[in-house]
Every structure is written in C-alpha cells, then in structure tokens.
Amino acid sequence: MSGITIEIPWEDNLEKGPVGEYIEVIDIDPGGGVAYTPVDLNAPALLATDGLQPSESDPRFHQQMCYAVAMKTIEHFERALGRKALWSPRAHTVANSDYAENYVPRLRIYPHALRQQNAFYSPQKKALLFGYFSTKAKDKKNTPGTTVFTCLSHDIIAHETTHALLDGVHPRFSEPVNEDVLAFHEAFADIVALFQHFSYPGVLRDQIARTRGDLVRQSVLGQLAQQFALASGRGDALRSYLGKEVKGVWEPIRPDPTMLDETSEPHDRGAILVAAVFGAFTRVYQARTRDLFRIATEGTGVLREGDIHPDLVNRLADEAQSCADRALQMCIRAIDYCPPVGITFGGYLRAIVTADHDMNPVDREHWRLAFIESFREWGISPRGARSMAEDSLLWPTETELVKERVKVSKGDFIAEETLSRNAMKKMFSQAAPSSDDPAYQRKALRAAPEQSMAPSSGILTPAGLQMPRFDIWVDADRQAATFHSWLLDEDYRWMTDALGLVVQVYNLPKTISARQRNPNQANVEIHAVRTAMKRGPLGWPEQHMVVAVTQWRAGFFDKKKQKDQDATPDAWADAERDFKYRAGCTLLIDPAGTQIRRVIRTPGTVDNEDELDRMRHYLLNGLSPPNAFAPTAARFSASAEPFALLHSHAGD
Structure with missing residues (x-):
C-alpha cells in the first residue's frame, strides 16, 4: 500500500477531533449508535510519524483524512482569493420577521454520518456528512459485502468542502x-x-x-x-x-x-x-x-x-x-x-x-x-x-459604464466621470448617512456597539487581513451597513441606475420587494463586503473590496396572476408567491484609487419582464423529474437540502 503526505498549515490550538480554527470533526455513527474516540494529531507519537498510517479499519485515520484534505482545500481558496475563508452564516428571523445572521466559526465534518451511498454538504447544518456502504459489484477490484467509506476518498472530501466554501462566498x-x-x-x-x-x-x-x-x-x-x-x-x-x-x-x-x-x-x-x-x-x-x-x-x-x-x-x-x-x-x-x-x-x-x-x-x-x-x-x-x-x-469598468450611460442620456462624459470619482472618494472619506433600516442598524451596532440606536454607518474602509476571522465577519457587517446607506442616499441615485439596481418603485411592479418604512423605495440587500489582497499588474499586493448587491421580486407561475399582483400594493410580501426572482451586481472596488474596477451585473434588473419570464419558463419546464428541484413551493424552499438530493444515488 502506498500513501502520500498532505502538508497543511500548522494550528497552534488544534484539539482532539481534530477541532481547529476552520474545521470540527465529530465522529458519531448514528446508525451504529457509536461515538468513536477522536484523534489527537498533536500527540508526540503522531507528530513524529506525520500522522496515522493509512487504514480503512481505524476511525481515527478517517478523521485525520477528512481534516487534512479539507484544510488543503481551504488553503487553495485562501491563496487564490487573498483573504481568510468564512463559512456561510446561519440565518434566522427576529422581531417583525426581519432577517438576521449568526456567525459560523467552524464547518463540522461527520465521517460516519450515513449508512447509505451518499456524501453531501448540508447548508442547513453547516456540515459535511459522509456515508458508508457495502459493495454491490463483484469483479477483480471488488469483494461483495466489503465496506466503502466515502470519507476515505480524497476527491469526495475535496468536492464537498468546495461546496461549503463556494456557499460561503455565493449562498445564492x-x-x-x-x-x-x-x-x-x-x-x-x-x-x-x-x-x-x-x-x-x-x-x-x-x-x-x-x-x-x-x-x-x-x-x-x-x-x-x-x-x-x-x-x-x-x-x-x-x-x-x-x-x-x-x-x-x-x-x-x-x-x-x-x-x-x-x-x-x-x-x-x-x-x-x-x-x-x-x-x-x-x-x-x-x-x-x-x-x-x-x-x-x-x-x-x-x-x-x-x-x-x-x-x-x-x-x-x-x-x-x-x-x-x-x-x-x-x-x-x-x-x-x-x-x-x-x-x-x-x-x-x-x-x-x-x-x-x-x-x-x-x-x-x-x-x-x-x-x-x-x-x-x-x-x-x-x-x-x-x-x-x-x-x-x-x-465593464466604471468608466465604460459611465460612457454607456452618457451615450444613452446624451450627457457630458467628463462631468459624469468627475461625479462618479467624487462620489467614490466621498465613500472612503466621509461618514455615510444614518440608516433607518432595522437590519442594517443591527449590523452597524454589532460592529460598533458603543454607537447610538440610530448609528451612522461610518466610513467605508478595507478590513485588516490579519484580523481574527470573527472580527473580519463583524467588520463586514459594518462595511455592508455603510455601503447600504450610501446606495440609498439621494446623491447616489445615478450610481444605482448604472449598477443595474432599482431604488424608486413609484411606477414599477408592486411585486418588487420594498422597504416597510418607505414602500416607495425598493429593498437593496448588501450580501457581502469582502476585503481581499490581490497581486496587481506590477506584481505588488493591492487591496480590493468585493461587494455583492441583490434585490428580489415575487414571482408567480401564472402570468395573469403575476400581472394582477404587479398592480397590487405590497404584493411582494405575499407568502403564496411561487418563487423569488433575484437580480443584482458584484462590484470590484479599488480603495486606494477610490474607483470601481469592475461591475458584474446580472442580465436584467429586478423589474425586467423578459428575465422574469425566462426564470419562470425554466422552473416550469427546465426541471424534469426525477430531479429534486421540481417547481413547487415546498420543494423550492430555502429549507431543502439540495446537495443531499443531488448526490443521492439510491435507486440508480
């Protein structure tokens, strides 16, 4: 039997499990009613031998394998993205059905979670669940009845860890x-x-x-x-x-x-x-x-x-x-x-x-x-x-968007570009207007609890990349509150149009999610403001800020009902909606140059009828059985376990 040694970053406070800064391995077998002894990778005997030797029968090696491959995958992501990896937060509702999030410090890994031919990432549990099963095939490579552990496959571990990492960046x-x-x-x-x-x-x-x-x-x-x-x-x-x-x-x-x-x-x-x-x-x-x-x-x-x-x-x-x-x-x-x-x-x-x-x-x-x-x-x-x-x-770059806007409006390019640059400089030098949005007030207060109950969102500033991961997550809340306040400011209305966002909804469909305190203003969700260190064109490290902005609209499968609801006040809050149509953009911002480097927009804005109809058509006709994502409210809900269903091979 040959093996390889996987080199991963050293963790000073690695506990038995292993349990480290990013990963928590919990080895419980519900089917067998067994809790396996956690491996201690800091034990002198294991440090001297670079860990346990490969063994299909030793649960401690299974734990070691999951930890090592997952940490290697995290290392690749952090090096490519230029920042520390964060898991997607755990969402919950608070007073008035407002949406809130809790920090998730570690991804949990269960090496023996399932007695079935499956392994998947659970967005709800923020965990990787690996199964084991008996072989069915009888050939020169298999003996029927022997057990196969998915937690011993490098590819499966890396695959599932990647699902979790991608979910942390793009939960949608x-x-x-x-x-x-x-x-x-x-x-x-x-x-x-x-x-x-x-x-x-x-x-x-x-x-x-x-x-x-x-x-x-x-x-x-x-x-x-x-x-x-x-x-x-x-x-x-x-x-x-x-x-x-x-x-x-x-x-x-x-x-x-x-x-x-x-x-x-x-x-x-x-x-x-x-x-x-x-x-x-x-x-x-x-x-x-x-x-x-x-x-x-x-x-x-x-x-x-x-x-x-x-x-x-x-x-x-x-x-x-x-x-x-x-x-x-x-x-x-x-x-x-x-x-x-x-x-x-x-x-x-x-x-x-x-x-x-x-x-x-x-x-x-x-x-x-x-x-x-x-x-x-x-x-x-x-x-x-x-x-x-x-x-x-x-x-497109910010300058290219300004040119596009000027071409349509037949305005003055120099004046528009100057306005754009001055606006970005203002974001990085002045405090944003106070926010009246409860969700973003909570974000700002969590980042700066000493502020008043109606805090200013502060100044947009890059996060320190050496900060602890929890502090980076909290600081991202402050950045999101700051950027949200700027986007909704009257002086920035021209920018929201250029970014493909809809703010004023006076004459637009009532199915567009609107703010409760100002029904004539659409909701704008700042999903994330991430600071990253990237290599610039000259090879020098440069700080960048990545901002993800989304909006949503209530969608209905019946086009006549959609038309009726579009004209009904507060129809966006209809709990009987069939789906949510989302639109938005990702911004790549250069803090040092106070400019938007890149604007990545969805094909249509949230009021675009063609894109809404395209999504409706796909949900009705593009998801064919036995796919788990049939277009029903129950199966299309956010509470589903999409990867469990996608990765299941039962009945094949």
Whole structure:
C-alpha cells in the first residue's frame, strides 16, 4: 500500500477531533449508535510519524483524512482569493420577521454520518456528512459485502468542502434559477478536486509515468471518486470527463459544441464545464512540454515504446504541477468576478478571463486564449455575446459604464466621470448617512456597539487581513451597513441606475420587494463586503473590496396572476408567491484609487419582464423529474437540502 503526505498549515490550538480554527470533526455513527474516540494529531507519537498510517479499519485515520484534505482545500481558496475563508452564516428571523445572521466559526465534518451511498454538504447544518456502504459489484477490484467509506476518498472530501466554501462566498448559487446553476456547483467542486491531485508530487509522477506524459489518456487525474464508483457498480468512475472505453480501447472524448444544448442533468451538464476547463489546461501543458518531447525523441515528437526516463517524468511532473496550480488559481479567483445570482457557464468564462486579465495584463503563455478556445469548442459562450475575443469578454469598468450611460442620456462624459470619482472618494472619506433600516442598524451596532440606536454607518474602509476571522465577519457587517446607506442616499441615485439596481418603485411592479418604512423605495440587500489582497499588474499586493448587491421580486407561475399582483400594493410580501426572482451586481472596488474596477451585473434588473419570464419558463419546464428541484413551493424552499438530493444515488 502506498500513501502520500498532505502538508497543511500548522494550528497552534488544534484539539482532539481534530477541532481547529476552520474545521470540527465529530465522529458519531448514528446508525451504529457509536461515538468513536477522536484523534489527537498533536500527540508526540503522531507528530513524529506525520500522522496515522493509512487504514480503512481505524476511525481515527478517517478523521485525520477528512481534516487534512479539507484544510488543503481551504488553503487553495485562501491563496487564490487573498483573504481568510468564512463559512456561510446561519440565518434566522427576529422581531417583525426581519432577517438576521449568526456567525459560523467552524464547518463540522461527520465521517460516519450515513449508512447509505451518499456524501453531501448540508447548508442547513453547516456540515459535511459522509456515508458508508457495502459493495454491490463483484469483479477483480471488488469483494461483495466489503465496506466503502466515502470519507476515505480524497476527491469526495475535496468536492464537498468546495461546496461549503463556494456557499460561503455565493449562498445564492444553490438556487436553481437557470439550467447552469446546479451544474456549476457540481462542476466547480469537481474542478477543485481534479486539480488538487496535482498538489501531491508522488501521485503526479505516478500518473505522468502511466500516461507517458499524455494527460489526456485514461488517468486518475481525470476520474473522480473511483472507489465510490467501482464499489457501486457504476463503471470505471462516477464521472469521467476525459474519455470512455470503447471495445476495450480508451478514446478521448472530442469536444462537441451541440452537447450542451442536449444536456440538462446537473452532473452531466457540469461534466461539460469540467471538460472545457481541463481542455484549457492541457492546451497550455502541451505547449509548455513540447520542447521536452522534442529533446526526448530527437526531434520526432514520438516517444519510443516502454517506460519513459525518470528525469523526463520529473520534468513533465514539474510542468504539470505548475500548469495545474495556475489553472486552479484562475478558476477559484474567478468566483469573485461572478454575478451574485444566476451564474451561467458563459458568465463564468467572463469571470475567469477578467480576473486573470486584472492580475496578468500580459498573457505570454496564452492562458486566457486557451480557456476561450476550449470553451468555444464545447459550445460555451456568454448569452448574447457578439464576439469571443478577449476584450469583448471582460466585465465593464466604471468608466465604460459611465460612457454607456452618457451615450444613452446624451450627457457630458467628463462631468459624469468627475461625479462618479467624487462620489467614490466621498465613500472612503466621509461618514455615510444614518440608516433607518432595522437590519442594517443591527449590523452597524454589532460592529460598533458603543454607537447610538440610530448609528451612522461610518466610513467605508478595507478590513485588516490579519484580523481574527470573527472580527473580519463583524467588520463586514459594518462595511455592508455603510455601503447600504450610501446606495440609498439621494446623491447616489445615478450610481444605482448604472449598477443595474432599482431604488424608486413609484411606477414599477408592486411585486418588487420594498422597504416597510418607505414602500416607495425598493429593498437593496448588501450580501457581502469582502476585503481581499490581490497581486496587481506590477506584481505588488493591492487591496480590493468585493461587494455583492441583490434585490428580489415575487414571482408567480401564472402570468395573469403575476400581472394582477404587479398592480397590487405590497404584493411582494405575499407568502403564496411561487418563487423569488433575484437580480443584482458584484462590484470590484479599488480603495486606494477610490474607483470601481469592475461591475458584474446580472442580465436584467429586478423589474425586467423578459428575465422574469425566462426564470419562470425554466422552473416550469427546465426541471424534469426525477430531479429534486421540481417547481413547487415546498420543494423550492430555502429549507431543502439540495446537495443531499443531488448526490443521492439510491435507486440508480
């Protein structure tokens, strides 16, 4: 049996469990009525041996495995996003049915939570629940009746941890409002699990040797959850994105631009996105290793039969690891450049290209071109895109939005741009107007309890990245209260229009969520204000602020009822609504330059009838049985466990 050592950040106060700053492993088996002894990774004997040796029968190793892989995944996210990871808060209601949130310090992991063929992230419990089951298959790789533990699969642990991390950044990404949302969650989790394999040099060298340097060949690097799939009799892998076996011969899957239009099941649709990302990676890897193959083959480019030289294996492994690390960082960093709701594959491509452009304006290795070409081959493009050129895919800057606004209004560009810059400077130099919104008053008071009951929201300031995670979370509340007050200020009405937000609702549908204290003003939800340290174009670290803003509108499946409700006062508060249609934007702000770097808007505003109808059509026709997300109020509620249903294989 071979194993690998996973290097993770040291935690001074790691307790038995393990229980650390981010993770709390709780090993209780409800089905067996057993609570297993928690592992102590700070025990001298384990420190001396780099932890427990791999063992399928030792629950303490199961605990260690979950902790190590989850922490490695967190490390990748923090490095890519330039900030400490936070889990999504626990929501609850307070007086007058107002919405409030509680801080979640740790993600709980239950290695033996289920006696079933499943493993999933629970947004309600803020926990990862892993199952175990007896094998069904009988072949050379399985013995019927033996137990398979999903908590021993690196890919499954990384996959589920990624679900939790993505939920902490974009909690609305679990709401299926179009055909790509659920598929994106699955694909993104698989992308992280896939490329995280390249973090382990031993595994990487082994796969390079097996594939003779051709990573498009059949390889564990392109197949996820192998043991899970083999034991359940589902074939060589649960989901394979690189190819399939035809009459005993492995054949790579060729890109098919029509496949996306014909695929709706979330896992299958997500597999297309994974294939597109992996295709971009292999393009760059092949370009960077072409010279090595020429040297090794004396210019022919064709390797002789047999094992390749260990030196070549090491050099190819180095290149693969470097390429995979860049690809993984690009994919994770892009989630800050996504709209806060309604993610699409095309929008994700724009996010990847824009985020990388802002960090590396000069793309000497043609990474962005590789992503664009690979996505094009799989038929993935932004909706309504006129061009797939790099400059056409970049999300707009503040200046570009001002030009667009001036073009429509036929105003003065210099005057509008000056107004915009002065407004941003005011945000970072003056206290915002006092807020009369109870929810944001609570946020401001929690961050600064010494203030009065009607506090000013303060000055917009970046958070210190070395602050404790709880302090960062509380400070984000203060930032959200500050930004909320500025957006609702009369002097900033022009900016809300440019950002695709609706504030005044005098002549707009009454189904748009409005403020109780001012029914003529729409609700604006500041989901998050996050400070991140990113590398600038010159390679220097720069502080950025990421702001996610959303609004919602009550939606009804019956178009006549929708029309009637649109004209009925306070119809947005109708508890019998069928769904919520959300719209909004993500802002990338440069605090030092006091300007908005990027504006990432949803396709339509909250009053857009076409986008509302598009979502209605998808909910009524795009979710086909036996999908768990049938368009009924009960099954579409926020209390559902979407990942438990998505990941369940019972009855397959």
